[in-house]
Amino acid sequence: MATNVEVAHATATASLAPRLTLVEEVLKFARTKPLGAGGGLIILGMMVVAALAGTLAPYDAYQADYALQFARPSAEHWFGTDEFGRDLMSRIMYGARIALFVGFTASFIGCTIGGLLGVTSAYVGGRLDLLLERLMDILLAFPQLILALAIASILGPAVQNVVIAIAIPIIPRAARVVRATALSVKENVYVEAVSALGAPQARIVLRHIVPNVVAPYIILLTAQLGGAILAEAALSYLGLGAAEPTPSWGLMLSGSALSYAEKAPWIPIFPGIAISLGVFGFNLFGDSLRDALDPKLRGR
Amino acid sequence: MRTYILKRLLLMVPTLLGAATLVFLIMRVIPGDVALLIFGGDQAGHIDPKQLAAMRQRLGLDDPLLVQYATWLWGVLRLDFGTSLWTGQPVIEELLIRLPLSLQLALLATMVSVIIAIPLGMLAAVRQDTWVDYVVRVISIGGLAIPGFWVGILTILTLVIFFGWGPPLEFTPPWVDPWANLSMMIWPVLTVGYRFSAVTTRMTRSTVLEVLREDYIRTAWAKGLRERAVVIRHALKNAMLPVITLIGTEFAFLIGGLVVTETVFTLNGIGRFVVDAVAHRDYPVVQALVFLIATGFVVINLLVDLTYAWFDPRIRYR
Numbered sequence: 001m002a003t004n005v006e007v008a009h010a011t012a013t014a015s016l017a018p019r020l021t022l023v024e025e026v027l028k029f030a031r032t033k034p035l036g037a038g039g040g041l042i043i044l045g046m047m048v049v050a051a052l053a054g055t056l057a058p059y060d061a062y063q064a065d066y067a068l069q070f071a072r073p074s075a076e077h078w079f080g081t082d083e084f085g086r087d088l089m090s091r092i093m094y095g096a097r098i099a100l101f102v103g104f105t106a107s108f109i110g111c112t113i114g115g116l117l118g119v120t121s122a123y124v125g126g127r128l129d130l131l132l133e134r135l136m137d138i139l140l141a142f143p144q145l146i147l148a149l150a151i152a153s154i155l156g157p158a159v160q161n162v163v164i165a166i167a168i169p170i171i172p173r174a175a176r177v178v179r180a181t182a183l184s185v186k187e188n189v190y191v192e193a194v195s196a197l198g199a200p201q202a203r204i205v206l207r208h209i210v211p212n213v214v215a216p217y218i219i220l221l222t223a224q225l226g227g228a229i230l231a232e233a234a235l236s237y238l239g240l241g242a243a244e245p246t247p248s249w250g251l252m253l254s255g256s257a258l259s260y261a262e263k264a265p266w267i268p269i270f271p272g273i274a275i276s277l278g279v280f281g282f283n284l285f286g287d288s289l290r291d292a293l294d295p296k297l298r299g300r
Numbered sequence: 301m302r303t304y305i306l307k308r309l310l311l312m313v314p315t316l317l318g319a320a321t322l323v324f325l326i327m328r329v330i331p332g333d334v335a336l337l338i339f340g341g342d343q344a345g346h347i348d349p350k351q352l353a354a355m356r357q358r359l360g361l362d363d364p365l366l367v368q369y370a371t372w373l374w375g376v377l378r379l380d381f382g383t384s385l386w387t388g389q390p391v392i393e394e395l396l397i398r399l400p401l402s403l404q405l406a407l408l409a410t411m412v413s414v415i416i417a418i419p420l421g422m423l424a425a426v427r428q429d430t431w432v433d434y435v436v437r438v439i440s441i442g443g444l445a446i447p448g449f450w451v452g453i454l455t456i457l458t459l460v461i462f463f464g465w466g467p468p469l470e471f472t473p474p475w476v477d478p479w480a481n482l483s484m485m486i487w488p489v490l491t492v493g494y495r496f497s498a499v500t501t502r503m504t505r506s507t508v509l510e511v512l513r514e515d516y517i518r519t520a521w522a523k524g525l526r527e528r529a530v531v532i533r534h535a536l537k538n539a540m541l542p543v544i545t546l547i548g549t550e551f552a553f554l555i556g557g558l559v560v561t562e563t564v565f566t567l568n569g570i571g572r573f574v575v576d577a578v579a580h581r582d583y584p585v586v587q588a589l590v591f592l593i594a595t596g597f598v599v600i601n602l603l604v605d606l607t608y609a610w611f612d613p614r615i616r617y618r
Contacts, residue, residue, distance in 0.1 A: 238578075253449065278445075
């Protein structure tokens with residue numbers, strides 16, 4: 001992925017600015033976009049916790065301990081325990097895995113399928129374009145969460161089903177954006193030139209059109225990540241996402257959490273902070289990345 | 301303008317037809333037998349096969365798929381969406397009972413969000429890249445990051461622990477007792493409105509930023525106008541256009557907000573109706589609601605586009 005960005009970047013600025021190494025790019029991003037860098041740090045922290053949950057978590061996330069129901073936050077259990085006596089901190093750490101998995105796979109699948117449809121639609125044009133556009137219109141007629149809700153209700157509660165339910169509403173949105181970019185790229189003189197030189201169609205699409213839609217694709221992907229994590233939490237909260245005993249953040253807030261809340265307010269508080277912080281990080285990062293990659297906004 | 305409206309209305313037909321078809325197909329993919337579910341599902345013990353067959357026939361499930369499809373479309377045209385499997389009432393009646401609450405919640409939340417968002421977004425744009433801008437951006441990005449249902453849970457928690465408040469059980473329409481109505485609605489309205497305002501703030505900020513770079517703004521500055529006059533009289537007025545669109549298109553966002561917020565606050569509105577119907581596997585209701593929400597969404601988008609044309613004299617639709 002990183003190399004594609006560099007290609008797109010290089011084609012745009014090759015003769016204008018000295019080429020920066022990846023490290024220099026990152027440092028420049030951190031300097032000019034402090035909020036974005038902060039978001040990046042949050043994401044990085046979340047990834048580390050998710051990757052090392054096995055060693056970092058002080059307790060088993062699934063192990064119930066009925067002697068320790070509703071334990072207050074203490075030195076042994078920093079975030080307290082839930083109604084089954086499970087350690088909340090450990091569950092939140094394992095929950096980062098689910099949030100990241102659903103977030104990344106759902107937005108990757110949605111944006112990639114949408115992006116491919118968008119490029120095809122723009123390049124082939126004609127009847128296929130018209131057909132795909134109408135199809136996307138139909139999908140866009142459904143509010144995101146409602147469509148996800150309907151799909152999740154059919155597939156039943158499970159993590160991989162949530163991914164599908166969240167990915168499908170992303171497809172038409174990604175297709176729209178990528179199609180628009182691909183259409184304008186297609187009109188460039190250099191595309192006309194390579195096609196006049198007799199380059200095969202596959203080469204034109206892969207070498208000359210796709211690299212130029214990579215920037216909007218990446219912007220889209222990061223923009224959808226936070227939303228996907230939030231959608232997973234909402235679906236799990238509504239009982240349509242991950243099923244017990246999966247340590248999903250949204251699930252930890254559902255059902256019994258509120259009825260025990262008066263007795264044990266830490267049960268709904270900590271998972272909510274985890275969701276908010278994670279989504280906040282992705283949104284901050286995505287926002288700044290858009291500013292940095294979008295030529296229209298550059299220099300502002 | 302008239303041809304444009306006509307064209308848009310005609311384009312709505314295939315979209316809505318497609319939406320109706322998609323909803324129909326989704327509901328047919330569902331595993332399990334609706335008739336069986338009515339008798340209590342697989343766990344209900346022995347069920348008389350004759351009764352089951354009779355129920356299937358009554359629901360029209362033994363008709364060929366094409367006939368079922370035609371029946372559904374014909375029903376949609378007559379606003380007849382069948383009856384709820386759970387209550388036996390016509391879906392449309394069940395819907396109308398719950399509509400006032402959701403409409404009130406949606407309207408008030410939109411108002412709250414606009415009151416918060418427009419001054420904040422404008423301030424952030426005018427003071428771009430200062431601490432004011434950073435604070436506003438962090439608040440608005442934060443508003444998007446915090447799940448609506450969690451804000452709801454925390455609100456209820458605070459009210460219960462510190463004020464001994466209990467969520468009221470029955471909806472009082474504002475025309476019956478405005479005070480009782482308001483005391484029930486204020487918390488959900490603030491919960492949805494705050495989240496909604498995050499989107500609007502960001503939009504206001506970026507459109508004001510764009511407008512501030514226009515030539516006529518430079519002219520206004522050059523004339524020696526004071527900042528307040530430039531920003532409010534010249535910039536804000538023109539920046540409002542995309543914000544109006546947003547308030548419309550974010551209807552989807554609002555519906556999502558209603559679904560979770562009504563569930564948290566146990567309000568008997570459309571949003572919770574969807575969730576309950578899904579949970580009870582009340583498929584006719586799910587099918588009808590999803591379709592009607594899609595229709596509302598398409599209609600609102602059209603209205604927004606028309607407002608857009610109305611407000612901006614430069615836009616000429618063919």
